[in-house]
Amino acid sequence: MAVTGIGGLFFRAKDPKALGEWYLKHLGVGAPEGVWIWTQQAGPTVFQPFKADSDYFPADKQHMINLRVDDLDGLMASLKAAGIEVLTKAEWDAPEVGRFARIYDPEGNPIELWEPARS
Incomplete structure (x- = not known):
């Protein structure tokens, strides 16, 4: 028996509805209100704890979302x-x-956009 993937990502927001709409509008992430499941493409996922004093993302944030993209230039x-x-x-x-x-979402959460190298 093994974990087969990440089943969800949950985080606090001052205005969950507005933040959810922002992610859906600008990144295509999530689902419309009332729909809970976002079906994503299969692909690599990095799961990596960082040292508490890492400067890889802001020190006042406990997490950074990394989103896999297929056209970084177009999305930017x-x-x-x-x-x-x-x-x-x-x-x-x-x-x-x-x-x-x-990028940063409207509540200041860091988002890393990653276009994986082509094999």
Whole structure:
């Protein structure tokens, strides 16, 4: 008997309805109100605890969501057009792993966008 994948991601929000709508509108993540299941594509998932003093994401946050994407450039353009700041750094990218960008949701939660390297 083994775990077969992540079944959900739950986090607190000041305005859960508005935040859920933001994720659905800008990232296509989640499901419309009243629908609980979001069916995603199969693919790699990183599950990695970090040291408490890591600077990989903001020290005042206990988590960072990492979302796998298939067109990072297209998504970044869409986010920027919606007025969402997109951060990139050359040192985040690695040919064997893929490309990365960061954004923050309206409540300040960090989101890492990851376009995995093509095999």
